[in-house]
Amino acid sequence: MAETDTDPDAAKASQDEISAEMREIHDVYRRSRDDGGPEETSARMNFPPYRSSLLRSPTKSLHHTDPEEIELHSPAFGERDVRTLESDLTIQHGGEPIGERIVVTGRIVDGDGRPIRHQLVEVWQANAAGRYVHKRDQHPAPIDPNFTGVGRTITGPDGEYTFTTIKPAPYPWKNHYNAWRPAHIHFSLFGTDFTQRLITQMYFPGDPLFDLDPIYQSITDQSARDRLVAAYDHSVANHEWNTGYRWDIVLSGSSRTWFESDAASDEEH
Amino acid sequence: MSTPASPQTSADLTPTPAQTVGPFYGYALPFPDGEKLVDRSHPDAIRLHGTVYDGDGVPVPDALLEIWQADGQGRISAEHGSLIRDGYTFTGWGRTPVDNVGRFRFTTVDPGPTEEGRAPFILLTVFARGLLDRLFTRIYLPEDTGALAADPLLSSLPEERRRTLIAAREEDGDLRFDVHLQGAEETVFLQYPNTPQVTGPVTG
Numbered sequence: 001m002a003e004t005d006t007d008p009d010a011a012k013a014s015q016d017e018i019s020a021e022m023r024e025i026h027d028v029y030r031r032s033r034d035d036g037g038p039e040e041t042s043a044r045m046n047f048p049p050y051r052s053s054l055l056r057s058p059t060k061s062l063h064h065t066d067p068e069e070i071e072l073h074s075p076a077f078g079e080r081d082v083r084t085l086e087s088d089l090t091i092q093h094g095g096e097p098i099g100e101r102i103v104v105t106g107r108i109v110d111g112d113g114r115p116i117r118h119q120l121v122e123v124w125q126a127n128a129a130g131r132y133v134h135k136r137d138q139h140p141a142p143i144d145p146n147f148t149g150v151g152r153t154i155t156g157p158d159g160e161y162t163f164t165t166i167k168p169a170p171y172p173w174k175n176h177y178n179a180w181r182p183a184h185i186h187f188s189l190f191g192t193d194f195t196q197r198l199i200t201q202m203y204f205p206g207d208p209l210f211d212l213d214p215i216y217q218s219i220t221d222q223s224a225r226d227r228l229v230a231a232y233d234h235s236v237a238n239h240e241w242n243t244g245y246r247w248d249i250v251l252s253g254s255s256r257t258w259f260e261s262d263a264a265s266d267e268e269h
Numbered sequence: 270m271s272t273p274a275s276p277q278t279s280a281d282l283t284p285t286p287a288q289t290v291g292p293f294y295g296y297a298l299p300f301p302d303g304e305k306l307v308d309r310s311h312p313d314a315i316r317l318h319g320t321v322y323d324g325d326g327v328p329v330p331d332a333l334l335e336i337w338q339a340d341g342q343g344r345i346s347a348e349h350g351s352l353i354r355d356g357y358t359f360t361g362w363g364r365t366p367v368d369n370v371g372r373f374r375f376t377t378v379d380p381g382p383t384e385e386g387r388a389p390f391i392l393l394t395v396f397a398r399g400l401l402d403r404l405f406t407r408i409y410l411p412e413d414t415g416a417l418a419a420d421p422l423l424s425s426l427p428e429e430r431r432r433t434l435i436a437a438r439e440e441d442g443d444l445r446f447d448v449h450l451q452g453a454e455e456t457v458f459l460q461y462p463n464t465p466q467v468t469g470p471v472t473g
């Protein structure tokens with residue numbers, strides 16, 4: 001194989017070359033699984049088809065560490081931090097944004113199924129034309145003056161969250177020639193332990209760009225990839241107003257020792 | 270809006286995978302005074318600063334850092350108000366993007382030990398374009414050499430790796446801590462039980 005270019009914006013490789021690299025990594029992973037190798041439930045940090053990972057991923061093993069007290073706690077957020085209206089991305093300006101109005105809702109639990117209650121969720125996304133309101137986004141698609149694409153909410157007592165927004169479009173990037181990201185919403189999440197901190201992306205079912213995208217495919221395991229895809233849920237749709245998607249999120253397990261009273265005091269936040 | 274009926278979701282409790290923060294978080298995640306855990310006028314205020322480098326030693330201009338720490342007495346805050354800084358409440362959490370030459374700066378206080386005799390540290394989380402999952406590390410204060418020598422994490426590391434986790438105290442009281450995502454001086458990044466992370470191929 002030719003020397004891999006580490007310039008993430010070189011856009012040199014073709015989609016076929018990137019796809020072949022991804023297929024090779026996935027084949028090796030599948031064979032390793034068949035031989036009883038470990039399951040990979042998250043994205044690989046060192047994933048060469050995603051060119052900008054080449055110089056930014058650790059080359060040494062992560063060091064196994066037992067959490068100390070501060071790592072067993074997380075910052076707390078509440079109504080002081082987030083206004084109720086921030087969960088509706090369609091009402092932040094004078095007019096209605098262009099695009100398909102959707103509601104995205106779901107529950108956030110930890111690895112033991114415990115709801116993540118009263119915790120911060122942040123989202124950001126491109127508009128219905130695939131354009132971010134960000135100075136570094138040079139994609140010549142229209143900015144929507146009625147859509148910023150940033151939302152926040154605090155989860156409810158059962159770990160539930162809901163955003164009203166516009167369905168984002170795919171957008172081009174420079175990882176390789178003619179590279180396009182599948183449509184996605186970025187999510188930022190906190191748990192009860194800081195070690196549960198997660199930033200990820202939610203995708204839409206049936207996106208034809210899934211197989212071509214080195215960020216999505218950096219998750220080598222198909223069932224793990226599926227966990228980032230929301231389900232269309234008609235019970236979330238509202239008559240003559242919006243369609244709807246459901247996406248449940250599981251954070252890693254808490255390492256705290258939990259008592260009945262913790263749940264009670266949590267309610268009071 | 271009507272409340273949707275909750276369909277029975279599967280009992281799959283495998284953690285949801287991470288994805289990179291990407292290049293476009295800049296208008297979404299940073300917020301005013303996110304880097305100020307205390308006001309600069311606080312009598313114990315220090316600056317915690319450094320640079321994030323990639324594997325070629327080139328500064329990374331699009332990383333986002335978060336710190337989480339105890340207060341000067343080793344107390345862990347449960348106060349709301351991190352996103353709306355009032356200048357009085359210590360919430361223990363801060364967030365800042367690096368600037369276009371990879372530099373970051375927090376205004377905070379030295380954390381106290383959360384348990385008697387333990388080495389105090391600030392927890393640091395790194396997000397970046399090109400980084401598919403977040404990285405955790407600890408910024409230890411350099412002073413309590415006895416506690417540092419007894420620290421379970423530090424004492425499990427060879428000297429040249431251990432060094433990457435201890436901040437330098439500068440003459441004016443500030444703390445300097447650089448992050449090397451990769452390379453000879455690569456920072457020790459941490460993995461906790463229950464928190465799956467996948468590095469991909471590693472050399473050491």
Ligand SMILES: [Fe+2]
Nearest residue numbers: 184186291293
């Ligand atoms: Fe994006």
